[in-house]
Amino acid sequence: MQTLYIDKKGASLDVEKARLIIREPALLKPVSVPLAHLERVVMTTETGLTSRVLFRLNEAGVTVVCLHNQESTAAILSGSSHRDGERRLQQYAVVSSAELSLMLAIDIVRLRLRGQQHVLAKALRSRPDLRLELTLARKSLAATEIQLQERPPGNAAMLRGIEGQAAASYFSAYRQLFPNALGFDDRNRRPPKDPVNVVLSLAFTLLHAETLRALHAVGLDPVLGVYHTATYGRDSLACDLDELLRADVELWVWRMFAEQTLLPEDFASSEHRPCELGKAGRARFYAEHAGRVRQWRRRMRRIVQHCVHNLPIWQKGG
Numbered sequence: 001m002q003t004l005y006i007d008k009k010g011a012s013l014d015v016e017k018a019r020l021i022i023r024e025p026a027l028l029k030p031v032s033v034p035l036a037h038l039e040r041v042v043m044t045t046e047t048g049l050t051s052r053v054l055f056r057l058n059e060a061g062v063t064v065v066c067l068h069n070q071e072s073t074a075a076i077l078s079g080s081s082h083r084d085g086e087r088r089l090q091q092y093a094v095v096s097s098a099e100l101s102l103m104l105a106i107d108i109v110r111l112r113l114r115g116q117q118h119v120l121a122k123a124l125r126s127r128p129d130l131r132l133e134l135t136l137a138r139k140s141l142a143a144t145e146i147q148l149q150e151r152p153p154g155n156a157a158m159l160r161g162i163e164g165q166a167a168a169s170y171f172s173a174y175r176q177l178f179p180n181a182l183g184f185d186d187r188n189r190r191p192p193k194d195p196v197n198v199v200l201s202l203a204f205t206l207l208h209a210e211t212l213r214a215l216h217a218v219g220l221d222p223v224l225g226v227y228h229t230a231t232y233g234r235d236s237l238a239c240d241l242d243e244l245l246r247a248d249v250e251l252w253v254w255r256m257f258a259e260q261t262l263l264p265e266d267f268a269s270s271e272h273r274p275c276e277l278g279k280a281g282r283a284r285f286y287a288e289h290a291g292r293v294r295q296w297r298r299r300m301r302r303i304v305q306h307c308v309h310n311l312p313i314w315q316k317g318g
Contacts, residue, residue, distance in 0.1 A: 002039045003293070005286045007279075012048035013041075015056040035060040040213070042206070043067065044282065065209045067202070074205050078216040087219040090311040091237075095224045100314055102159065105227035106152050108243050109163045113145045115247025116170045122251055123177050126258065130176055137173035141166055156229070177254050181264055193274045195267040196253065199285065202277070203249045204242065206289065210297055211238045214304045241303055245296055252292055261288060 006013070006022070014021040019032040020041070035056070040063040057064055058077060066075040094100050120134045120141075127134065144166045153159045171187060175196075178184045184196035192198045215222045215238060225236030227243070256262045266281030277285065 002037070003290055004033060004038060004041045005290070006041065006043040006047050007045055007282055007286065009045050010048075011045070013053050014049070015053050018060075020057075035062060038062045040065060040209070042209075042286075044286075063209065063213045065206070067205065074209060076209050076212055078213055084219040087308065087311065088221050090315050091220055091224060093315045094311065095226060095230075098156075101226040102153075102156055104314065105156060105159055105240075106148050108227045108240055109159060109166075110145050110148050112163070112243045112246065113141045113148075113166055115244070116166075116174075116250075117141050117145075119247050119251045119254075120170070120173055123174075123254065127177060130173070133173050133176055137169050140169045156227075159227075174250065174254070178257055179264075182257070191273050191275075195262070195264065195275060195277070196257065198267065198275050198277050199253050199256065199262065200250070202285070203253055203289070204246065206293065207245060207249055207296060208235070208238055208242055210293065210300055211241050214297075214300045215241070217301075218304050218308050220304065220307060241300065241307075244303055245299060248296060248299075252288075256285075256288060 004020070004022075008024045008026065010025045012023045014023070015035070016032070018035050020035055020038065022031045022033070024031075038057075038060070041057065042065045044067045054064065054077060064077040094104070117138050120138045124131060124134045144162060148159075148162065153162060175184050175186070178196055182196055183194040185194075187200070188194075188197050189201050192201045212222055212235060220237060222235040222238040224230055225238075225240040228234065228236035228239040230236055261284055262277075262281055266278050266284075267275055268278055269275055
């Protein structure tokens with residue numbers, strides 16, 4: 001076991017010796033998991049634990065992710081951190097260079113566009129009825145990718161404008177992959193207003209936690225990015241690297257609805273939120289996520305290692 005999901009109301013956590021103890025009202029006796037088998041604990045409902053438990057989890061290198069009411073943000077306690085100050089100094093040198101930052105930001109956007117094209121190509125195999133819409137969007141994204149390579153923008157504002165237009169083209173096609181009954185007309189969040197946005201937000205939040213863990217493990221500062229500028233309260237570099245796997249998440253979310261792993265009846269509204277994923281749907285979501293996240297985790301580790309290995313080259317402008 002690498003990830004433990006806590007999704008039962010009234011659950012509490014404790015640590016005894018080298019084991020995490022999970023108590024739930026419906027369980028006749030506690031369940032225990034060796035800390036050595038854990039990399040992360042994801043809590044999706046109110047869970048009882050003490051500062052001592054948090055300390056022991058952190059000491060064991062276990063990342064704790066706290067979600068509340070399926071919000072599109074999370075509280076994350078990273079369980080491992082690299083302590084190489086020289087590495088961060090190299091990162092600061094890159095981020096401080098407008099020229100280097102723009103060069104790397106263009107690469108991030110190009111890779112994001114390539115991922116979006118891959119999503120639409122995969123979808124076309126199952127949705128030939130949308131051939132025109134998907135093909136036109138793919139061609140538009142491909143043309144933008146070529147534009148960025150042959151005529152790169154002169155500043156970050158221009159790049160964001162180009163990326164925004166490409167995103168609009170992509171989502172105009174992506175949203176048509178879903179039944180109209182799901183009400184997925186655009187990307188919205190905080191709170192998400194329809195089932196597709198609920199699942200996208202939840203999946204992206206979990207991806208962001210994986211990215212933060214990977215960055216802390218290699219000693220890069222998640223706050224200072226190159227495409228997402230430094231903003232108070234935002235892990236800009238983590239947001240940058242999230243972009244490289246967002247297409248994988250979007251493809252996975254579409255397939256869960258297309259294959260009816262998730263159904264409209266799995267969602268409901270409440271007085272506090274316009275749309276929520278119910279208990280049965282959450283169980284299927286986390287079961288599917290536990291299998292798929294291993295691949296994303298490996299890819300993100302390779303991405304951050306690539307960043308570390310290339311820091312000296314980028315720092316010199318090579």
